[in-house]
Amino acid sequence: MYDTPNTERAVDQKDIKFSARGVQVYYGDTHAIKDVDVALEDKTVTAFIGPSGCGKSTFLRCLNRMNDTIDICRVEGDILLDGEDIYDRKVDPVQLRAKVGMVFQKPNPFPKSIYDNIAYGPRIHGMAKSKADLDEIVERALRRGAIWDEVKDRLQASGTGLSGGQQQRLCIARAVATEPEVLLMDEPCSALDPIATAQVEELIDELRTEYSVVIVTHSMQQAARVSQKTAFFHLGNLVEFGETGKIFTNPEDPRTESYITGRIG
């Protein structure tokens, strides 16, 4: 039924990148995330799965404090990035987001040229000393986003003129260009066709060598294909977290089993 889990998935002990303890999230009176504890490893792809409205995107957005832009959202508990509390008063959410990049569900290129889309982050953070430097950063990011060959001749064309799959890879390249330590992806393939999806998945697998990647997905096949660790959310609770192979073949919790066999969701 599912792709055979990757045999090389045997993960050796890795550093913990993110660790969350007792996280609660409220939207106004709604209790969206209930007491979640989780530890996400470095240089690993972690997938969040679960039915719609289970809180997986909300939790993802807590990891780079994107929820701060929503007025009625309230986050409690500790989320540590490399041992530091990201909700601490001294932490600047803007700095944090430079370290924890994000790719959104819908491709959202800025209405600028392809070049300027990629150069946006590096320019803001002063990462390039010269024009040549910036050119190099842009090229590297586009290559990592597996889109360089398609756009190298039209870097000055508008980013919004690309196809949906190209736009999404452009957005991934844009996120990669700022050299984040963690890349959060919120259903990055939901608007893409199977070919573009395959390209993005391949890309995610490559990114794993340098970043830790957290991906929210509705497709269990996708979770099984790209991730090493999987977390199953249900009704705001983290039901089960573990090796992807184990979750999909031998889940401990009956709810997880029901979900992956398609009985709830």
Place this chain on the structure above:
Amino acid sequence: MPTLWLFLIVLGIAAVGYVLGRQRALGTVGGDNRRLHSLPSYYGSNVLIKVVVPAFLLMVAWLLIQPIVVGNTISGMIPDRSVDAKGSLGLVMAEVRRTADGLDNAVAQGLMDEDFVTGARADLADVTQRLRDAGQIVTSEVTQPILNAAQRYRVMNATGNLMMTIAVLVVAVLGALWGLRESHGDFRARNTVERSIRALLIGAASIAILTTVGIILSLVFNTIEFFRLYPAADFFFGTNWAPSFSGRGGSSDLGVLPLLWGTFYISIVALAVAVPIGLFAAIYLSEYASPKVRSVAKPLLEVLAGIPTIVYGLFALLTVGPLLLKVFGDDGLGIMQAGTAVMTAGLVMGIMLIPFVSSLSDDIINAVPQAMRDGSYGLGATQSETIRQVVLPAALPGIVGAILLAASRAIGETMIVVLGAGAAARLDLNPFEAMTTVTAKIVSQLTGDADFASPEALVAFALGMTLFVITLCLNVFALYIVRKYREQYE
């Protein structure tokens, strides 16, 4: 019967027709709604439309045509002698109408009876006296031809009104019967009503368009007339504006350049005030303000748009002018002669334009998808970086559109200029000098007792046409930009 009563009676027939049509349609299917083609109210509306539309169209047409027919008949009756005595046919006809109204009112008050009024041999002096007694305005002794014409006028109008009443009522009843005949279960009343609504909407749109065409035509013909009297080259390239009302043409200089310069200078000052303030206010309201602040501040800002421009003019004349004079006048920097100046009018006009810029820009900035902002925040950009580099560029075409709309408002503004900038037409770079604009000069050329056929008066139409073309170009340009912007996210 007065027209108002006729109007109400037709509406009454329509209301009865509505109820009957509804009932009849329901009756044909034994009261079972589901077997009707349309909802019962559509059958009622169908009858109502068939009563009201033809009857009212006939009524309007009759009311327009009857005075023309009556007027033509009566003016044929009046001997040339009377016309010569009064000066023109129009004056005689006015006299006839006045006398006829006077007779009507006198009869209504019971001072004359109908036989006396219609009696051809009435004593003229007696009639005049009785009219005076009835409190009617009678300029001079009523003459025989005028009395005859007035009597005929009354009779024709009375028969005309009676015929109209009958005709309208007949049409209304026929319409009701037609509609009722159709009211059976299979009739597609819903489609008929739909077509009527479409016709109504088309009618409304065409009235708006035809009016525009009419306005343009009236401008065009008068402008052509002006250019026949005054050379176009002198008008468009003349640098001197000095109309003289005493010398009939020839001695006037009617160059448009000083007025255009004044218009643009004042508009530029106004935009220099309105665009930054309005834009920053819009950014604050849409990006930074909490919903609570926004819900209070936005209406408050829009109150500015509701202030009549004459009030702004007074503000310029009584507050801003003297204030500027204190700083830049002889007591201060010494570059300002009087309170009325380009700067005064420009500043006040800028304040007037703030809500235009801010309100439109606010809507446009809000229309930028949240995904754009999220994308930027997700890359670690601050709020102002996001606004400067993502939101504003995305909204820019729309904002430019808003600014151009504000600019055409500024160019067309009159009252603030009249009160704030003075009336001197001159080409000058000093913003503290009095200048004037095209619109202000149109007002001053058409008020006063200039001969309407002289170039000094007709120039107003040429000025209006020039202004119309300029603002039209600006508006078309604004629309083009706004449209281009729309394509970007759809």
